[in-house]
Amino acid sequence: MSRLSRRIGCVMGGGMSLLLIAATPASAQTVIFPLDPLLQTQIFYSVKPSQRALVTAIIPLPNMYDTKVIAVGEPSLTTVEPLFVTKAALQNHTGIDQMLMSQPISKAITTATTVTVTTGFSSANKVSGSFKLSDAVTFGAETTNTVSFSEAKAQTTSTTDTYTLPSQNIKVPAGKQACIYASLIKVQAKGNLALQTKINGKAIYHLRTTPQVSDLYDTVVKARSNGAPALPPQLSLNSSTRSLDFSGTATFLATIGTNLEAKTYLYPVEATCPENAPATAPTAKFSVPAT
Known part of the structure; x- marks a missing residue:
């Protein structure tokens, strides 16, 4: 004792x-x-x-x-492996160069945000606050976590959004095909939170x-x-x-899509597009924000 x-x-x-x-x-x-x-x-x-x-x-x-969950400072951003979305081909069987239009490319992507309380308290009168990912990161999908101040385990919330890459006009030379590879460029955001009540x-x-x-x-x-x-x-x-004013701490972690990107490579029209995009520089590249 x-x-x-x-x-x-x-x-x-x-x-x-x-x-x-x-x-x-x-x-x-x-x-x-x-x-x-x-x-x-x-x-x-x-x-x-x-x-x-x-x-x-x-x-x-x-x-x-007056319970609050507040983002503290700037989150650290780390680029992670892009997520392959799809591939497509535009073929020009004629003897002259042509401008061909690609189809829109859409992909449903799930964004998950995990909050971990590092300093909190427990009480018979439960307390929790809301954390919006957009309060810390100004791009990508929105998630809202209800953060329990007494929960020691990681608290995860996810949302699914559909990202769309609009149709593009692509110049395809005579007797060639444009092989298009679309990917979602992602970053991992990690930051600190203040818990207040x-x-x-x-x-x-x-x-x-x-x-x-x-x-x-x-x-x-x-x-x-x-x-x-x-x-x-x-x-x-x-x-x-x-x-009595309580001031606690937590961290958050989220992997967020930043851009939907397409790379174009030219091949003979009779060839088959490779399964994966080559490591060489593309003939063309375009992207749109993943919002």
Whole structure:
């Protein structure tokens, strides 16, 4: 038993026993601390020392509001392997050069965004905020994640959009064919998020069977002056809003399509287009933003 646990058990004597739960890392990178036991401790310390042995129940009723998930700084962008979409051929069997029009090329692509909370808290009163990918990345598909502040596991949301490369006029010499290879150019975006919420509410404790109700903010302020254990660094008292302000962290990861690109290579009209685009420079190349 910790020194603090022994101290509280001794002070309370024959009254209620108060369970102290320390923040336990969910992984080497993640800390989710339990808010309700922490508030119970603060409420207990707000009671006069002479009355603490009479406390039989402690009930925190936290209310979370003004909850936000905010992108922090610029995400890192890394180019990943393009996604092959399709191939097509335009054939010119005549004896003169011709401008031939390709068919539109469409492809349904799924974009997934994963958010991982690195510092959060748990409470009987669940709290979550929304993160839009467009708040961090200005191109590609839109996803919206509902981020639970108490979830240590990765939280993934996906959306499927259809990207279309419009018809193109392509010059095809006499007796040649244009082999067209379309791909989706992609990047991996990785960035940091700030988790924010304000906490107010009520603090209730029972002296024997008589309930005592007070404002949660005032209770924590009083507990601090009575020598209560320190609050976690993610919690701070805000006298302007009379709230406990939580500031946590998370990361996000998304693979996003940036451009739908087509490369054109010329071959004899009687030849078969290769299965994959050659490594040589194309005869022509065109692209459109993947929006």
